[in-house]
Amino acid sequence: MKLFKRAVHAVVGLALAVTGVVSLGGTAHAGSSGQQLMVVDNKDTAASVKVIGLDQNGNSVQGCFNTPNFKNGIGGWWWHGTVTVVAYNGQNCTGGDNWSGYTSVPSYRAGGDWWAIVTNDNAPSTSQQIEFFDNQGIAYSMYVEGTNQNGQGSSHCVATPSWDSFDSNWWWRGEVHITTYPTGNCSGSSNGYHVRYVNGNGSSSWFGVTN
Template identity: 40%
Template sequence: MNIRKRLGGLVLAGVFALTATVVAVGPAHAGSNGQQLLLINNSGTNDSFLLKGTDYNGNPVQTCVNTDGRWETWFSNWWFKGSLTYFTYTAYNCYGTPSNWGAVVNIPTSSSNDWQAITDNSSSYGGNQQIDFFDNLHKANSIRISGYNQYDQNVSGCWATPGWETPVNGWWWQTPVTLTTYTSSNCSGSSNGVYTPERVGNPNNAWFGFADS
């Protein structure tokens, strides 16, 4: 699934520079000086992301990425690091009033992979979704997800997380859900993170993307 998803999202419909502060961003090496971004459109209603941050040379950059309503968009060959502020829009080209006002995340300078996932807020729920977990902090070797499935049963499961992305195939969830991370590979011992992702169950998307940072 990861390969299919990656190939399906590499071509962007359009990237628009919005200010004179945008500079050309060249390649870094294997996430050693900034990260590329995976934009997760959990709401299914956002058509563009406005990104404001710093490139791998320390220059301020700002750009708008059209997502065409896709659930995920792999924004390649732009390398960010440090504080990143992002806004989402229901219109193309980041036009009009943002649907999400200025979420802030930290993009590491160095990482074991080339990507950092950022997500918007889901605008609706009431259905069931599978969860795709992104270990941005690289601290989870397993995750436990507990909550209600599509049959309104309270269930729990453990999954090893050998890489940055772990899609939990075939398990369908609805709000409320608790996600717990562990350093062990089998959810044993003490946890190192507990999260309660909001609005799992958007009926318009089969997947809900969740990142631990």
């Protein structure tokens, strides 16, 4: 997945709380291909996003969606291929854009029909817990290494049984290394390695990460 940076990365979640949907093109409907989007706003700066791309039938569509929360599910719209996301300071895609970027959404994803778009930031401020979105559908555990809230080096293994999994009560700050495994206890050969920067700049105690 293409990660966005200031003209940047995007996001999603299970509390499907999208409000004020403004249709800018033909709406997409549930089908046999494509994913619904979850916009996860680690930066806590996007009041709304414009999404532009192809629906499950290959039609060009776009829509504006208000994103008031850390996780914002855009349900009922199905996307695949290259999807462009532009974030705005105001609701209903007003007030000027504050970041943009794109991601490649697969027609089929093992284990579900949601695709997370997560914003990232390289300026750590405070500590946060990690919420992991398994877009690839391959991670059943992850080994997390980094610096905790006390400035000490720390690491542990946490199970990630679902698309949306929580590394609860472990607080991280700054550069974090995440290694994923196809087993539930970080054993065997790894199937992914990711470096992320937990920034603590948002209002949520959670920081979204995806593979």
